[in-house]
Amino acid sequence: MKVLVINGPNLNLLGEREPEVYGEDSLQSINDSLLFHAKDLNCEISFFQNNSEGRIIDELHDARLKYDGVILNAGAYTHYSYAIRDAIAAINIPVIEVHLSNINNRDEFRKTSVIAPVCAGSIAGFGKRSYELALRAMSYLVGEKP
Numbered sequence: 251m252k253v254l255v256i257n258g259p260n261l262n263l264l265g266e267r268e269p270e271v272y273g274e275d276s277l278q279s280i281n282d283s284l285l286f287h288a289k290d291l292n293c294e295i296s297f298f299q300n301n302s303e304g305r306i307i308d309e310l311h312d313a314r315l316k317y318d319g320v321i322l323n324a325g326a327y328t329h330y331s332y333a334i335r336d337a338i339a340a341i342n343i344p345v346i347e348v349h350l351s352n353i354n355n356r357d358e359f360r361k362t363s364v365i366a367p368v369c370a371g372s373i374a375g376f377g378k379r380s381y382e383l384a385l386r387a388m389s390y391l392v393g394e395k396p
């Protein structure tokens with residue numbers, strides 16, 4: 251199983267950005283721990299982070315030819331990017347939506363995810379473990395370790 255993990259805007263600043271909301275781990279250390287879990291799941295994992303909507307869309311398009319699935323934390327784009335929503339709908343591999351924080355118990359605008367309806371599923375509120383749970387869900391979806 252080959253999985254791409256995409257992180258969107260401001261997630262490059264994890265660890266220093268609002269640690270009381272997003273935790274004290276850097277994106278690098280979250281990715282390192284995902285690599286560890288990926289081994290256990292017999293999964294090949296790659297990472298991409300970008301702050302631009304268009305770059306995330308390009309990466310989703312390319313992913314359809316190279317990966318079995320995508321784990322996506324679209325950051326604030328989650329709440330209003332119809333372009334990312336359409337990109338997810340356009341590709342024929344599963345995308346799992348991930349958030350560190352529980353987007354349902356924060357600001358009103360965060361309760362809407364325009365990407366959720368086109369994702370295979372959503373995981374939010376478990377901090378850095380949200381990514382690990384998404385990886386396990388992906389493994390289940392793609393069928394290597396049900």
Ligand code: DQA
Nearest residue numbers: 260323325326349350351360
């Ligand atoms: C986030 C939640 C979003 O609302 C926010 O804009 C982020 C991070 C999360 O992982 O909890 O940038 O996606």
